[in-house]
Amino acid sequence: MIPLFQKSAEEVLSKTRYSNNESEIKNLAEQMELVDQHSMSTLNQTLLQNAGGSGRNVPDFIAEHNFVADLIRNDPQGVFLYEPTGYIRPPDFVLPRESTTYFLQMKRLSDGEFDNRRNNMVRRIKTRLETIAVSKFVCIHLAEDFSEQDVEPLVSLIAAEAQKANESEYLYHDDICPKATFTFVNPNNSLPFLTLGGSADMNGRDLTDEAIVQIRASFDKAIGAFTWDNDLENVNLIVIEADQYDDSDLSQAVFGEEIYSIRGRTMISSLEREGHFYQPQYIDKLCGVIALRRVQSGSFITSYRKTLFINERFESYAAEVQRVLGIDDVITVDDC
Structure with a gap:
């Protein structure tokens, strides 16, 4: 050299x-x-x-x-x-x-170049969901105080509820002031794993668009x-x-x-x-x-x-x- x-x-x-x-x-x-x-x-x-x-x-x-x-x-x-x-x-x-x-x-x-903290959390959630072999979409809303420490507990709750047929809206962490809410939606075609269908904050800002x-x-x-x-x-x-x-x-x-x-x-x-x-x-x-x-x-x-x-x-x-x-x-x- x-x-x-x-x-x-x-x-x-x-x-x-x-x-x-x-x-x-x-x-x-x-x-x-x-x-x-x-x-x-x-x-x-x-x-x-x-x-x-x-x-x-x-x-x-x-x-x-x-x-x-x-x-x-x-x-x-x-x-x-x-x-x-x-x-x-x-x-x-x-x-x-x-x-x-x-x-x-x-x-x-x-x-x-974009809101790292929140987008990285959404990406982590998305990646973790792909380990769950359930053919459904999940739509998630995150509160302002949702943090990195909440990612794994939220995914665990989603995994537990994904096996059920309940069509309810689920609340994470607190029923009165939840840090996140999520719902499941059935796809028109089979999915290989639980798939993030959309994510937004509780004020309606679309996080996936950033x-x-x-x-x-x-x-x-x-x-x-x-x-x-x-x-x-x-x-x-x-x-x-x-x-x-x-x-x-x-x-x-x-x-x-x-x-x-x-x-x-x-x-x-x-x-x-x-x-x-x-x-x-x-x-x-x-x-x-x-x-x-x-x-x-x-x-x-x-x-x-x-x-x-x-x-x-x-x-x-x-x-x-x-x-x-x-x-x-x-x-x-x-x-x-």
């Missing part, structure tokens, strides 16, 4: 919790060397410049660095351009390939880099590091909301196509969204598992995008 990259890696990580982590320093140094060997030294310089400040933006640029390293490993002979000149607003990455050029605009969806709002706001910013339409010669893609977001959140943002309606005691679902892929100003502009999730959990320097959410209008492009960018999974509107 070239000593220069070792020193640079130490400098980049000096203001992070990985400052003394020899493994992370070594991995970043090797990654910086790889990037430099493929004519992307500007990306290394940008990373160093941002590390020289407060360090607050380092995770954003590390995400870019990780992603480019993945692209290079997938296509070592390819050409990779970082913020090339000649554009009104240069896309983050441009990949010229035979008769097609791929334009990639990257965003990192950080944990701080992540969607933040994702869509990020898309609005990213898509501004594309002043041309998507076509066979110009493929436009938004790339996001999205460890804290579910596929269901991203699907709703790009495809639209899954609407649940109750007929009797049966819940019917249908997709309302109002996501970014169906907005008039974006419908011809965006080929797809690539979600990145860390393979090495808890590591700063990591490869990614890549999921492509493909615009229905450009589904025929999916196989080639998958090949060029090393995509692991593809999600279409029919998968929603």
Whole structure:
């Protein structure tokens, strides 16, 4: 390993919790060397410049660095351009390939972009419910004083009541001032486990919508880099590091909301196509969204598992995008 990259890696990580982590320093140094060997030294310089400040933006640029390293490993002979000149607003990455050029605009969806505390609790509840083998939806309302310590007791109560046929509204913790209420609804099709059909606070604010709002706001910013339409010669893609977001959140943002309606005691679902892929100003502009999730959990320097959410209008492009960018999974509107 070239000593220069070792020193640079130490400098980049000096203001992070990985400052003394020899493994992370070594991995970043090797990654910086790889990037430099493929004519992307500007990306290394940008990373160093941002590390020289407060360090607050380092995770954003590390995400870019990780992603480019993945692209290079997938296509070592390819050409990779970082913020090339000649554009009104240069896309983050441009990949010229035979008769097609791929334009990639990257965003990192950080944990701080939405109400972490409440959303994390809802996610924990959702994950725990998926261990309960009951084919029902459960709709939950949470009070303002519902806390992390209430998650497991609430799930335990839901699990106990889910086996019953009672159609009542259930109260958690206190009959007079409950911290949560929940009801069960039968699905129109069999479910593999108890499924969160919706969550809101007791004042009616939809908690499940908060992540969607933040994702869509990020898309609005990213898509501004594309002043041309998507076509066979110009493929436009938004790339996001999205460890804290579910596929269901991203699907709703790009495809639209899954609407649940109750007929009797049966819940019917249908997709309302109002996501970014169906907005008039974006419908011809965006080929797809690539979600990145860390393979090495808890590591700063990591490869990614890549999921492509493909615009229905450009589904025929999916196989080639998958090949060029090393995509692991593809999600279409029919998968929603």
